[in-house]
Every structure is written in structure tokens, then in C-alpha cells.
Amino acid sequence: MLNQNKIAVVIPYYNASNHIVDVVRELPDFIDNIYIVDDCGDETLPKEELSVFKNLVYLTNEVNIGVGGATKAGFKAAIVDNIDIVVKVDADDQMDTSYIEALINPLINNNAEYAKGNRFRDFKALKSMPLVRKIGNLVLSFLTKAATGYWNNFDPTNGFFAVKTETLAKLDYDNIADRYYFETSLIAELYFQDARIKDIAMPAIYGTEKSSMSVWKMPFVFLPKLFKTFVKRITKSYFIYDFNMSSIYILFGVPLFLFGLIYGVYNWWFYTSQSIFAPTGTIMLVTLTIIIGFQLLLQAIHYDITKAPKSN
Numbered sequence: 001m002l003n004q005n006k007i008a009v010v011i012p013y014y015n016a017s018n019h020i021v022d023v024v025r026e027l028p029d030f031i032d033n034i035y036i037v038d039d040c041g042d043e044t045l046p047k048e049e050l051s052v053f054k055n056l057v058y059l060t061n062e063v064n065i066g067v068g069g070a071t072k073a074g075f076k077a078a079i080v081d082n083i084d085i086v087v088k089v090d091a092d093d094q095m096d097t098s099y100i101e102a103l104i105n106p107l108i109n110n111n112a113e114y115a116k117g118n119r120f121r122d123f124k125a126l127k128s129m130p131l132v133r134k135i136g137n138l139v140l141s142f143l144t145k146a147a148t149g150y151w152n153n154f155d156p157t158n159g160f161f162a163v164k165t166e167t168l169a170k171l172d173y174d175n176i177a178d179r180y181y182f183e184t185s186l187i188a189e190l191y192f193q194d195a196r197i198k199d200i201a202m203p204a205i206y207g208t209e210k211s212s213m214s215v216w217k218m219p220f221v222f223l224p225k226l227f228k229t230f231v232k233r234i235t236k237s238y239f240i241y242d243f244n245m246s247s248i249y250i251l252f253g254v255p256l257f258l259f260g261l262i263y264g265v266y267n268w269w270f271y272t273s274q275s276i277f278a279p280t281g282t283i284m285l286v287t288l289t290i291i292i293g294f295q296l297l298l299q300a301i302h303y304d305i306t307k308a309p310k311s312n
Contacts, residue, residue, distance in 0.1 A: 001032060002101070003108050005084040008033040009100075010074030012067045015041035016091035021049050023089060024056070026097045033057055033081060035074040036091075040064040067159070068182025075168050087162040095160045099202045103162040112198035112311040114190055116161035120154050121201030140222060147230040148188045149237070151305045153197045157183050160202070167195050181225050188229045191309070192236065198311040237307075246307075249300035257293025260286050 001007065009031050013020060024034060034053070038045045038060040050056060059073050071088055078086045085104050089095050099117065106112040120137070137155060144156040161183075170193050177185040190197065238247040264286035271278040 002030040002104065005104075005108055006032045006082065007085050007087065007104060008035060008074075008078045008081070008083040009087045009089050010035045010037065010071055010078065011089050011091050012037050012039055012070035012074070013041070013045055013091045014039040014064070014067070014070070015043045016093075017043040017046050019093035020091045021046060022093050023091055023095075023097070024050060024053050026093075027089075028097065028100055031055065031087075031100075033078070033083060035059060035077050037061065037070040037074050039066070039070040066177075066179030066182070068176060068180075068185075069178035071182065072173055072176060072178070075165075076173075079165050079169050083165050085162055086165055086168065088159060090159055096202060099160070099200060100162070102200050102202075103160070106198040106200075106311060107162055107164055111196070113167045113193075113195040114161060114163045114187075115198040115200055115311075116153075116155070117158045117202045118153075118155045118199035119158065119202065121199065124203065143223075143226050144184055144187070147226040147233065148184065149191045149233055149304065149308055150187060150197055151308045152310055153187075153199055155199070156187055159183055167193060177225075180221055184222075184226070184229070188233065191233065192241075194309050196309045196311040244303075246300045246303040249296045249303070253293045253296030253300060255293070256289045257297060260289030260291075260293055264290065 007030055009027055011020070011023060011034065013036050016023075020036070024036075027034065033055050035057045036045065036050075036059070038058065040061055040063055045058070047058070057077065059077060061070060061073060067090075074088075075086060085107050087100050087103060089097060089100075095117075103115045103117070106115045120141075137157065141154050141156055145151045145153070148156065150156070159182075167190070171186075171189045175185065175189050176182065187197070234250065238244065238250060267278055267282055267286065
């Protein structure tokens, strides 16, 4: 325990037999339970080597369901066991577990309900990150801010995080992805609980373990899901759970902007093909609708940013 809080670690295990023992060995002494969730990979979990450690709880998925599905199984077990805080650690030994206490302190002090690593706060860590991964994370982080509503947080796909189980108990797990979209979908669900997220600066560690997902596939996996998350959040936040000035901005801004854009493109094509000048009234109508619509959308974005849950 730490400050009278029961702390558990959830480790989703998949083809990491060369690393799992080191990961468990490096965990702090104050961890009460260690849930190792075997996600049915090709490599058998080395239970004999792990037998020297205490407080291990083994969970096994009947079929492979992904890192998210395995982590959710650990969450549910921690809730049943009355754990106060759960820390998610990967089995590939690419997370510095000495930062676990820094992750859980904001939760213990009631400054946040969720704390996660941020590899972009440390310039040395940023320099050591592979260029392709760095650019991908920057773009993905911005899009995720818009989709989830957490405008004040960065590096959202970081899988090293701690969360209160009382917050986990309120979530709809059917809306949390089982595979690569797990961290983003989890944050998206936390938004509807007004959960505060705290970023903890820490370096990234890149070892010999390879990701099972190609970099070029990432946009095709994430972009449609991020768009769906964005639409769902806006609809729920501004038209179902609440209706406020931002709802008005969106309601008028979107059709005005789209009308101006589509009508402008059509008229540009039409008058260009006829080799004649567009009427002044048409140009004014297109310009005004685009400008007014854009200004209304900017106001909606500003309101959304100020509405984002903030940690202390």
C-alpha cells in the first residue's frame, strides 16, 4: 500500500517471454497485486521463472483479443478486489517503472483521476524518439485532442498510465476498444465522467521488441475511429447531455461554412468553364457565408477548449 491506498499493476502479456520477468522484478515494493493477463500469444507465459515473486494474479483470455481487451480484464479483476489505483504497464520492458509513484501521486492527492506518461515534455526523450514515430505522435496527438476533448493533454497514445478504480467502475467497457485504439477510446470515455487527466513527463524507452502494427497502417486504423469519436462526443456533449451557446455556434456554423464552401467551388467551376466572370452578388454570398460560418466554428472550438477537464 501507499498512503493507505491499495495499488495494483495490470500487465497485458503477449509474446514477451524475454521481458516479462524483468518487468515484474522492476516493479516497486508498494504494489499490492500484479495482474498478468495472458492474451493467448505464441509464447507461453514463464510461470516457473515468475514463481519467485509474490502477489501475482494470473488471468487468461480464451482467445487473443488485443492489449485493450487484456487490460480491461485486469481492470475488472482489480475492481472486484477493491483495489484503489490501477497502473497499466506493458510486458515488453519499454516503460520505466520507477515513474509509477509519480503517476499515482496526483491520484492519491486527488488532483486527477487519471495520470499518464508524456514523452514530449522531455527534450532528451524527444530527440531519442525515432523521427517517423515522432511525427506520427505529434499529428495523432492533435487529432486526438479534438476527438476526445482533452485539449490540455499530450501524447494520448501513451500506454503507461494510472487510474482510480472508482472511475473505472463508471465506464462503459463496450465503448472501449480491445486493440490499438484502446488508450484513445479509454480517454474518450473518461471525458463523459469529467475525469481530470495529469501528464507526467518521462522518457521513452525503445528496446528490441517490435510493434505488431506497421506504421503505414496507422492512419487507416486511427483516422476513421477518431472521426467517429469526435462526432459522438460533440453530439453527446452539445446536443444530448447539454445545449448551450456552443451548440448554437455549431448548429449555424457548420451549415453556413459548408454551404459557402460547396457553393463557392461549384460556382468557381461553372463560371471558369464558361470563361465568364462570376456576379458580384455570388462572390459576396460565398465570402460572407464562409467567413461567418468559420467564425462561429472558431467560437465553438474556443468554448470546447475552455470546457476541457483540467487537473490541478
